[in-house]
Amino acid sequence: MCGIAGIVDPVESKQSMGSYLDSMVKVIEHRGPDDQGIWVGDGVGLAMRRLSIIDLESGRQPIWNEDATVGVVFNGEIYNYRELTTQLASRGHVFSTNSDTEVLVHLYEEYGEKCLDHLRGMFAFAIWDRRNRRLFVARDRLGIKPLYYHWNGSRLIFASEIKSILEHPDVSAEMDLQSLNDYLTLKYVPAPKTLFEGIRVLPPGHTLTWKDGELALGRYWEVQFHEHPVSISDEQALERLDELLRESIKLRLRSDVPFGAFLSGGIDSSLIVAVMTELLQEPVTTFSVGFEATGGQTDELPYARTVARQFGARHHEVIVGPEDFFAKAEETIWHLEQPIADQATVATLMLSALAREHVKMVLTGEGGDELFAGYARYAGERLSPLMRKIPQAAKRAAIAALRRMPGCRRAKIALYALAQNDEATRFTNWFPLFNHSLKSELVSQTQLKFPDVTETDRVFGAILDRSNTGIPLHRMLLVDMNHWLPDFLLLRGDKLTMAHSIEARVPLLDHKLVEFATSLPPRMKLRGLTRKFLLRKLARRYVPEDVIRRKKQGFPIPIHAWFRGAGRARLRDLLSRDTVARRGLWTGEVVEKLLNEHDNGVADHSYLLWGLASVEIWQQRFIDSTNNARRC
CATH class of the missing domain: 3.60.20.10 (Aminohydrolase, N-terminal nucleophile (Ntn) domain)
Structure with missing residues (x-):
């Protein structure tokens, strides 16, 4: 590396x-x-x-x-x-x-x-x-x-x-x-x-x-889902997936330095640790991250500990608090080089620092959700044919009513996405940072020549136009494999592990395993409302049942509380009226409204506010600085 x-x-x-x-x-x-x-x-x-x-x-x-x-x-x-x-x-x-x-x-x-x-x-x-x-x-x-x-x-x-x-x-x-x-x-x-x-x-x-x-x-190569998926039984698919995953992990254990694994306690990372342990015939060194919150921790650590105990891992943990988050935010964005509106980035940086104290290489679990339909939006997209039958006026009224209700952020976004008839627009609006309407308000008074806010739809439209499959689930997975996976998840993984000179290997993304997964029919990924059907079935051979059954969490960082407490002053400084006016990127009244509504508990705008604050940190680090000052 x-x-x-x-x-x-x-x-x-x-x-x-x-x-x-x-x-x-x-x-x-x-x-x-x-x-x-x-x-x-x-x-x-x-x-x-x-x-x-x-x-x-x-x-x-x-x-x-x-x-x-x-x-x-x-x-x-x-x-x-x-x-x-x-x-x-x-x-x-x-x-x-x-x-x-x-x-x-x-x-x-x-x-x-x-x-x-x-x-x-x-x-x-x-x-x-x-x-x-x-x-x-x-x-x-x-x-x-x-x-x-x-x-x-x-x-x-x-x-x-x-x-x-x-x-x-x-x-x-x-x-x-x-x-x-x-x-x-x-x-x-x-x-x-x-x-x-x-x-x-x-x-x-x-x-x-x-x-x-x-x-x-x-x-020279691209992800493509088969127009006519292979005809294969559950058992045949399971055996082939097991064989390919074991082969992929075995290849990625070739190393002349100490190595370990990132362990979240989810299906993907737990499965990888289980197979590593079996292949090596010795304990694996594992690393997990947790978060401080009012009244205790809110994280996946209990599940990670369960898996670590099951396989006798040499387990290590780091706890991220609000002080850590804001102290490391600038360093994180310097390594990412572009803002990513993701609150887990600082946690990944600190997890990598912990790992570097013990190993030089880790295996990670990225790719399972994109290959085998692990996100809720894949199941939610099944509702789009029904939504298209509802008159636009009725959909607009429902969205307006839901917007007036406190909370329910995910439900609001899902309804807004499903209300879009155009496929590329709908995919773009599944859990965005700002939807088109709010983005228009945010940039409405900028002095800059800002592009049309709907222009982003073209990004996914280009992928869908080139696709050779008409299967809705596979079209959605194709978009995520082409952008969300490399431009968000893998970029985050590479930049923040290499920040501490750690090599991260991704066994679920061996191209032979990927080509097998893309050949499978959609029922192997999403069966009823069961996401990652085949991968779950394989995991049952290796990992505890409570890990398989638990609800997917991701990185559950309590940043909404941190922005009302220990991080409030720093956030207000980054998005102050003077700073917003000087940059000329955002409409000041919109930013102030987001800050006040979040402060007062009217809404949880932590996601949006961190997205804007990240842009400000990026500008300070790269646009305002001289070359020498860019060094961290």
Whole structure:
């Protein structure tokens, strides 16, 4: 696991390029505290910071092939590298290390761009082909590892993190208003854009190729649900899922350093810990997070403890209180590099800090909800055909009546979403940050040229237009697999574990397991009102029944109470009238109304307020600061 960076600029001097690359990798030292490597050629330079996980002694990058004509910088892990090394050696390739990184240069020599078809892993890498003066950049199929780039028409700058690109003197930090518009609805910025004007993210399953001054973007893989799902019995599907998950976990246990697992006490992480324990035949080191609240804790710790005891885990916990939350908020957003309207981000950062005291790598449970329909919205979407039969006037009256009632936030949002006839608009409005109506009020008096608030619907519409399935559940899962998963969950997981030099591996997102899940009929995921049907059935083989039956919680952070108590002053400072007026982004009266209604207990606006406060912290950290001040 590493942080990588590179520049292609035919007119830049070697000395200047080397200096830029040194600054670019120093700012991401947290991604690789063990080693640094920089190489500069004519018009091109590659750099890396290394976190040693496999072949601790001889994995310095860039790594070259036998005659130094193909070199690579690489972030991630190739889990099937041993098998690939054997195959390539039998074809005459000579290896100088035992690292998974070296596999990439020989695989590229053998297969060119088709080398990607042979990889099982998470990765973002850049290969420089000296003979052809060609740069080949690729990101893994599901978007587990990040890769950003800036292209001005003649110069390409790329890196594992945005802050690296901002270290280049010719790249300025400016806000992209379309991306801000998307964020206000979705809670995150959808690829391929970022909140920084001119800096883009390479989407999952894509390549970027530079040759002869031209830049080309290509897609080599994408999530697709089968138009005609396979015919398979419950028992056959269960056995195949068990086999694929065990194989995936076994591959991800390949490591030369101590490792463990994040354990929430939910189905996904509990299942992973159970299988790890069986495969290793020894206790697993596990890590969980809980939260302080008035009158005690409110969290998933009791369930995590149950699972840890069941499997004899070496269990560790961290408790997050309001003081921790606000003390760590700025550091969290600096590592995320873009605001995410998610209150669990600080908890993830602190959980990673705890894990780093004991291990260097963890397995996590992301992906189960998106593959097997774990969220309530998937069941709720089944009501949309009924809602479409209700006259619009009646739906508008019901929404207006529900809005006047205190509480019921989820019910209000669900009704608003279901009231939308257009599929993309409906998907956009399932648990948004701001719905179109409130977003319009929020930006109505801004002096900036703000995009149409409904423009965000295009993000999901593009995915649905390309889909080859008409099955409603699969269309909804497809949207989440393309955006919610990589742009929100996996981004959060990568940035906040790497903030403490922890590698996070995601066994449920092995692409072979994903391709199996997308081939299954919808009844294997959502049966009646039972979500994650097949995964639950598999979990019953391994984990306690009360863990399987319990209600899904996520990270139940009592931030609504914190914003009325210990965090009130900080929140008011971030969203003060003067600050809002100076920024010119929001309508001051709307922000003040949200703050007062939350203070008075009229409504729980903690979600909305944290979303706005996160934008302010982001602006202070990235837009207001000089390059040196961006370092945390």
